[in-house]
Amino acid sequence: xxxQTVVKRLKEIVGEKNVVTDKVGLLTYGYDGTLLSxxxxxxxxxxxxxxxxEIVKLMNEHNIKLVPRGAGxxxxxxxxxxxESVVISFxxxxxxxxxxxxxxxxxxxxxxxNFDLQVELEKKKFYFPPDPSSFxxxxxxxxxxxxxxxxxxxKYGVTRDYILGLEVVLPNGKVIQTGGRNFQSEPGYxxxxxxxxxxxxxxLVTKVFVRIIPIPRAKKTMLAIYDKVEDASQxxxxxxxxxxxxxxxxxxxxxxxxxxxxxxxxxxxxxxxxVLIIEVDGYPEDMDGQVKTIGDIAKTIAKEFKVAxxxxxxxxxxTSRRSAFGSVARVRPSYGVNDITVPRSNFPxxxxxxxxxAKDFDVTIGVVAHAGDGNLHPLILFDQxxxxxxxxxxAAEQALCMMALDLEGTISGEHGIGLVKKKYLDKEFTxxxxxxxxxxxxxxxxxxxxxxGKVIDL
Amino acid sequence: MSNVNISKLKGxxxxxxxxxxxxxMAKYLKGQGKPVVVVxxxxxxxxSSIVKLANEQNVKLAVGGAVVNTQGITGGIAMVMxxxxxxxxxxxxxxxxxxxxxxxHKEFLxxxxxAGLNFPPEPYEVETSSVGGCFAxxxxxxxxxxYGPTRTFLLGFEMVLPTGEILDIGNKCIxxxxxxxxxxxxxxxxxxxxxxxxxxxxxxPAPEAKKAVIGTFASMHKANxxxxxxxKRNVLPTRMNLINASLAKNAKPGTEGQLVIIxxxxxxxxxxxIANEVAAVLTLGGGSDVKIIEDEVEYDQVINGWLKVRAYxxxxxxxxxxxxxxxxxxxxxxxxxxxxxxxxGAYPGVIVEGLLGFVGLALPxxxxxxxxxxxxxxxxxxxxxxxxxxxGHKLKAEVYNDAEMWKQTTSLLSELRQQFDPxxxxxxxxSLEA
Ligand SMILES: Cc1cc2nc3c(=O)[nH]c(=O)nc-3n(C[C@H](O)[C@H](O)[C@H](O)COP(=O)(O)OP(=O)(O)OC[C@H]3O[C@@H](n4cnc5c(N)ncnc54)[C@H](O)[C@@H]3O)c2cc1C
Ligand SMILES: Cc1cc2nc3c(=O)[nH]c(=O)nc-3n(C[C@H](O)[C@H](O)[C@H](O)COP(=O)(O)OP(=O)(O)OC[C@H]3O[C@@H](n4cnc5c(N)ncnc54)[C@H](O)[C@@H]3O)c2cc1C
Numbered sequence: 001x002x003x004q005t006v007v008k009r010l011k012e013i014v015g016e017k018n019v020v021t022d023k024v025g026l027l028t029y030g031y032d033g034t035l036l037s038x039x040x041x042x043x044x045x046x047x048x049x050x051x052x053x054e055i056v057k058l059m060n061e062h063n064i065k066l067v068p069r070g071a072g073x074x075x076x077x078x079x080x081x082x083x084e085s086v087v088i089s090f091x092x093x094x095x096x097x098x099x100x101x102x103x104x105x106x107x108x109x110x111x112x113x114n115f116d117l118q119v120e121l122e123k124k125k126f127y128f129p130p131d132p133s134s135f136x137x138x139x140x141x142x143x144x145x146x147x148x149x150x151x152x153x154x155k156y157g158v159t160r161d162y163i164l165g166l167e168v169v170l171p172n173g174k175v176i177q178t179g180g181r182n183f184q185s186e187p188g189y190x191x192x193x194x195x196x197x198x199x200x201x202x203x204l205v206t207k208v209f210v211r212i213i214p215i216p217r218a219k220k221t222m223l224a225i226y227d228k229v230e231d232a233s234q235x236x237x238x239x240x241x242x243x244x245x246x247x248x249x250x251x252x253x254x255x256x257x258x259x260x261x262x263x264x265x266x267x268x269x270x271x272x273x274x275v276l277i278i279e280v281d282g283y284p285e286d287m288d289g290q291v292k293t294i295g296d297i298a299k300t301i302a303k304e305f306k307v308a309x310x311x312x313x314x315x316x317x318x319t320s321r322r323s324a325f326g327s328v329a330r331v332r333p334s335y336g337v338n339d340i341t342v343p344r345s346n347f348p349x350x351x352x353x354x355x356x357x358a359k360d361f362d363v364t365i366g367v368v369a370h371a372g373d374g375n376l377h378p379l380i381l382f383d384q385x386x387x388x389x390x391x392x393x394x395a396a397e398q399a400l401c402m403m404a405l406d407l408e409g410t411i412s413g414e415h416g417i418g419l420v421k422k423k424y425l426d427k428e429f430t431x432x433x434x435x436x437x438x439x440x441x442x443x444x445x446x447x448x449x450x451x452x453g454k455v456i457d458l
Numbered sequence: 459m460s461n462v463n464i465s466k467l468k469g470x471x472x473x474x475x476x477x478x479x480x481x482x483m484a485k486y487l488k489g490q491g492k493p494v495v496v497v498x499x500x501x502x503x504x505x506s507s508i509v510k511l512a513n514e515q516n517v518k519l520a521v522g523g524a525v526v527n528t529q530g531i532t533g534g535i536a537m538v539m540x541x542x543x544x545x546x547x548x549x550x551x552x553x554x555x556x557x558x559x560x561x562x563h564k565e566f567l568x569x570x571x572x573a574g575l576n577f578p579p580e581p582y583e584v585e586t587s588s589v590g591g592c593f594a595x596x597x598x599x600x601x602x603x604x605y606g607p608t609r610t611f612l613l614g615f616e617m618v619l620p621t622g623e624i625l626d627i628g629n630k631c632i633x634x635x636x637x638x639x640x641x642x643x644x645x646x647x648x649x650x651x652x653x654x655x656x657x658x659x660x661x662x663p664a665p666e667a668k669k670a671v672i673g674t675f676a677s678m679h680k681a682n683x684x685x686x687x688x689x690k691r692n693v694l695p696t697r698m699n700l701i702n703a704s705l706a707k708n709a710k711p712g713t714e715g716q717l718v719i720i721x722x723x724x725x726x727x728x729x730x731x732i733a734n735e736v737a738a739v740l741t742l743g744g745g746s747d748v749k750i751i752e753d754e755v756e757y758d759q760v761i762n763g764w765l766k767v768r769a770y771x772x773x774x775x776x777x778x779x780x781x782x783x784x785x786x787x788x789x790x791x792x793x794x795x796x797x798x799x800x801x802x803g804a805y806p807g808v809i810v811e812g813l814l815g816f817v818g819l820a821l822p823x824x825x826x827x828x829x830x831x832x833x834x835x836x837x838x839x840x841x842x843x844x845x846x847x848x849x850g851h852k853l854k855a856e857v858y859n860d861a862e863m864w865k866q867t868t869s870l871l872s873e874l875r876q877q878f879d880p881x882x883x884x885x886x887x888x889s890l891e892a
Pocket of ligand 2: 520521522523524525526539559560580581582583584586587588589590591592594595597648649650652653654655772775885888
């Protein structure tokens with residue numbers, strides 16, 4: 001419980017309606033994209049950097065911890081108030097300060113929804129490449145917090161690659177600016193890079209300078225259908241070997257083909273082992289050559305290969321992929337999204353590994369993957385109300401993480417560590433690396449005030 | 459008297475790799491400091507043992523690729539990485555390489571090219587730079603608009619920390635958000651977080667075609683105006699660079715006027731059309747001798763000319779000022795700059811990286827660098843930019859009249875450094891105070 005004095009002060013800082021302390025109101029802030037939950041002492045929604053500073057100072061005076069939160073769509077428990085803490089929600093900081101297409105930069109507040117930024121940019125024929133599948137809901141601040149990916153990373157990279165600078169409120173209540181509007185602004189150490197992906201454990205982001213680029217002039221979308229997942233990964237390897245960097249290489253396995261077909265009736269054969277969505281972009285005059293090369297490669301093993309001939313066909317192809325997560329909900333009431341990455345060359349082995357985990361634990365797993373990146377999202381389907389089954393699922397999730405590490409990969413490609421994977425972190429990192437993380441955390445937040453208990457303990 | 463225990467060092471790396479005669483040491487050293495010994499480790503465990511020894515005896519140690527900056531290490535140890543010069547792995551399937559830090563950048567590029575691949579980062583001193591030094595400096599270059607700055611190409615590393623422990627991090631995955639991002643944070647840390655002993659580097663397929671378009675212009679302003687034109691037309695080449703008349707001759711002998719170099723790396727088909735479009739824009743913008751270069755040898759000559767000029771500027775950091783503004787703000791920047799410098803064409807050196815809005819200035823002898831930088835920073839800030847790096851941050855805070863922010867930033871930097879190097883052993887010459 002927050003004391004009346006604290007509640008009163010918070011209301012003075014951000015306004016009455018931007019403080020939540022009632023049980024029902026707090027409930028929604030206790031959840032995120034995972035199946036975990038917690039209970040916040042209160043929720044406060046600042047509208048300016050100055051208010052953020054005031055809040056941090058007040059919390060410090062009363063020794064209360066803060067959990068930063070955007071839209072709360074993260075898949076790692078990163079916004080769960082797991083310790084006694086106040087949630088600081090950035091959803092009221094939604095100003096797009098500036099879109100400067102001439103100079104390839106936009107300046108936004110952290111609560112801006114990724115989609116809303118894209119809409120504004122699109123009017124000017126620009127875009128912000130990081131677009132996690134949750135982009136209609138997730139915030140730029142959250143994208144920064146997780147260093148989110150999406151379907152375009154193979155060619156365009158991840159959030160880290162599009163953040164030029166940040167305004168950050170530190171745990172001591174002081175404001176710093178990292179980076180700036182160009183690549184030349186880091187002060188000695190690249191502070192922007194350590195804040196990106198830190199899941200709110202080092203500082204509160206109150207302003208983001210993002211790099212924006214023109215929408216490519218041309219794009220081609222292709223669909224290849226395979227008997228076996230291995231065949232699809234062979235195509236991926238061959239495309240890379242041919243010197244082509246597609247924007248997208250999205251894969252779905254048989255289970256997902258079936259669950260999405262139930263929804264979309266896109267006409268993908270239900271006995272297919274895998275589909276691969278391949279997209280290239282660039283100058284119009286380069287498209288035919290790349291499409292031909294990719295077609296020649298794919299056709300050697302694919303059952304079917306087609307090139308979308310219209311925007312409608314492009315949409316049809318993507319509808320299946322976009323409905324992937326939702327579609328499995330029809331099969332079982334709950335699903336757990338996993339996020340592991342292996343070196344591209346180990347992708348077929350990782351698929352084999354997923355099958356083995358499914359068999360060993362007797363669970364149903366479907367796979368969606370950013371195949372070009374070696375990034376797999378095995379979806380485990382189950383019923384959360386069944387306690388025993390839920391425990392089996394957790395064990396299977398652990399097995400997936402260990403499998404990725406055995407294949408020289410990582411336990412998180414884009415969803416972050418948060419609470420969910422913290423317990424496996426020392427399986428991936430040596431003690432010296434773990435200690436390096438602690439040194440960094442200690443430098444920013446010696447008394448563990450921001451997002452305590454996430455990623456790493458002090 | 460120095461505390462350095464030379465015989466212990468010899469025990470670690472062998473007699474031949476410990477050099478303590480002044481005359482022999484000279485070729486490994488630059489700067490005014492006077493280390494007592496140069497040591498050349500051959501592997502990670504030797505590096506670790508040397509650093510541990512330095513900690514035990516509380517002596518300073520600085521590291522360099524081939525030549526060590528001796529600032530702050532009088533009485534201490536200079537460590538040269540040139541013996542650790544193997545390319546350990548070239549992995550085509552995953553588009554990565556594993557290299558030792560002492561590999562020369564230019565030799566690495568040769569091997570990468572032989573493999574049909576591309577490693578875009580381009581240090582200032584392409585001739586002498588090591589791959590370890592390249593990531594330790596971790597800058598951007600004129601290709602960064604297309605490929606991203608240096609850090610984009612690091613996926614992991616092995617490092618000997620300032621306390622001598624070995625830290626291993628990263629993997630061959632191009633997507634990895636596990637833990638805190640120490641991998642990219644270490645890029646640009648100038649050897650203060652530790653000594654790279656192995657680097658896991660990301661590569662790209664080589665571009666299908668390379669072309670250049672060059673032209674000369676009577677004035678910097680005219681030349682730069684063509685850049686704005688290209689950006690407006692959504693033509694975004696790999697590089698879009700400009701060298702003023704004083705330096706242009708060094709890049710391409712016989713050049714009269716300011717030299718524009720446009721580099722086009724990409725596909726054959728679009729490359730042809732874009733080269734024509736660029737050539738037309740340069741010609742219409744008043745360029746003379748506009749030429750599309752397709753011949754490989756000539757292409758390399760042009761690019762090497764650019765690199766030579768850049769290296770020249772970098773050779774005298776105390777006499778250069780570097781800043782960036784929004785790329786489309788460059789016309790105002792150059793106009794205002796001219797009020798400070800006089801005729802830009804005749805100034806000792808002006809280079810422009812048009813896509814990045816970057817300007818490098820070689821100052822005339824006797825210029826008060828800080829005074830000029832201060833003025834340039836004001837100018838740059840009014841156009842959405844700043845003087846580069848740490849100095850820029852300091853000057854920015856001055857303009858904001860925000861001593862607090864500067865204090866906060868530097869104390870955070872020094873706290874980080876202190877956490878990693880509690881005794882202040884490694885690279886004491888690197889200042890984080892500007
Ligand atoms: C259906 C679905 C699809 C998804 N698809 C993808 C995908 O394709 N790729 C992908 O990478 N992820 C994906 N995600 C995960 C998630 O959407 C992303 O991690 C997203 O970036 C989180 O944004 P958010 O606004 O919801 O942030 P939150 O979940 O609210 O927060 C994320 C983290 O950032 C911190 N944080 C938030 N705001 C700030 C701030 N202002 N300052 C400091 N720290 C802050 C939080 O403390 C937390 O640790 C998906 C999730 C769902 C539910
Ligand atoms: C004052 C100064 C500023 C410079 N600024 C830039 C710049 O902004 N951008 C740019 O591209 N080039 C810059 N350079 C040039 C740069 O030195 C070279 O271009 C090259 O990139 C460095 O490679 P090197 O092997 O010569 O490194 P060195 O000159 O030997 O070292 C450069 C820095 O990296 C550290 N270092 C070297 N090897 C390792 C290692 N294995 N592990 C950890 N740290 C290591 C050194 O301690 C030193 O701090 C600068 C040079 C100087 C002298």
